[in-house]
Amino acid sequence: MNIALLGYGKMGKTIEQIAINRGHKIVLTVDKDDDNYDITKADVAIDFSIPTVAFNNISNCLNNGVPVISGTTGWLEHYDKAVALCEEKKGAFIYASNYSLGVNIFFELNKTLAKMMSTLKQYNVSMEEIHHTQKLDAPSGTAISLANDIIAHNSNFEKWQLDESGEKTIPIVAKRIADVPGTHTIKYESEVDTISIEHIAHNRQGFALGAVVAAEWIVGKSGVFSMNDVLNIG
Numbered sequence: 001m002n003i004a005l006l007g008y009g010k011m012g013k014t015i016e017q018i019a020i021n022r023g024h025k026i027v028l029t030v031d032k033d034d035d036n037y038d039i040t041k042a043d044v045a046i047d048f049s050i051p052t053v054a055f056n057n058i059s060n061c062l063n064n065g066v067p068v069i070s071g072t073t074g075w076l077e078h079y080d081k082a083v084a085l086c087e088e089k090k091g092a093f094i095y096a097s098n099y100s101l102g103v104n105i106f107f108e109l110n111k112t113l114a115k116m117m118s119t120l121k122q123y124n125v126s127m128e129e130i131h132h133t134q135k136l137d138a139p140s141g142t143a144i145s146l147a148n149d150i151i152a153h154n155s156n157f158e159k160w161q162l163d164e165s166g167e168k169t170i171p172i173v174a175k176r177i178a179d180v181p182g183t184h185t186i187k188y189e190s191e192v193d194t195i196s197i198e199h200i201a202h203n204r205q206g207f208a209l210g211a212v213v214a215a216e217w218i219v220g221k222s223g224v225f226s227m228n229d230v231l232n233i234g
Helices: 009-021 052-062 078-091 102-117 141-153 205-218 227-231
Strands: 002-006 025-029 044-047 068-070 092-095 124-131 160-161 167-176 182-189 194-199 223-225
Touching: 002 009, 009 025, 009 205, 025 160, 044 052, 044 205, 052 068, 052 078, 052 160, 068 205, 078 223, 092 205, 092 227, 102 141, 102 182, 102 194, 124 141, 141 160, 141 167, 141 182, 141 223, 160 182, 205 227
Parallel strands: 002 025, 002 044, 044 068, 068 092, 092 223, 124 167, 160 167
Antiparallel strands: 124 182, 182 194
């Protein structure tokens, strides 16, 4: 499979290594300042770029009939336009805030716990995410996904807020510490006890492997998909 890497930072280089080890060929690498490239030589594109160029990268792929996997966060104000373009062009597109196989299991655990806690109004929920200092957005896309899933499955909460608590609000604390790939912790606290679930990434390998698996899966398909489709969850 011929793969284009849109974004060639640490994550892009890790994806490259895993893709080659799985028998694929990298035919194009695009750095953040490149805006004139030929995507048509690729069978599939994997976008781990930056928020300001992600939508242009995705649009370029869809306009040229190239399936695209995006793991860039911080651009989701344009997500609906990407979905509409994908449907118009009958393309193939996956966005996920996190491609780690373990994190996608964690997503499902979070939904289940949120449903279980929905009748227990004595518990307040809070979240903390920790990432490396190069991460540009806060809170992380993964933390936002986790918070939105709690809100969708637990009527005690209606919104999330960075570094602030309030009525029916999930506070998210975002920390940036050198060389931390990603840690997400969710706590339900009452006067009598605390229940917490946590996912700790030890390196970038898990994120990169999930992205390559998604790229392998999407070739030959059309539509807008998620990692639940790739992993046959739910």
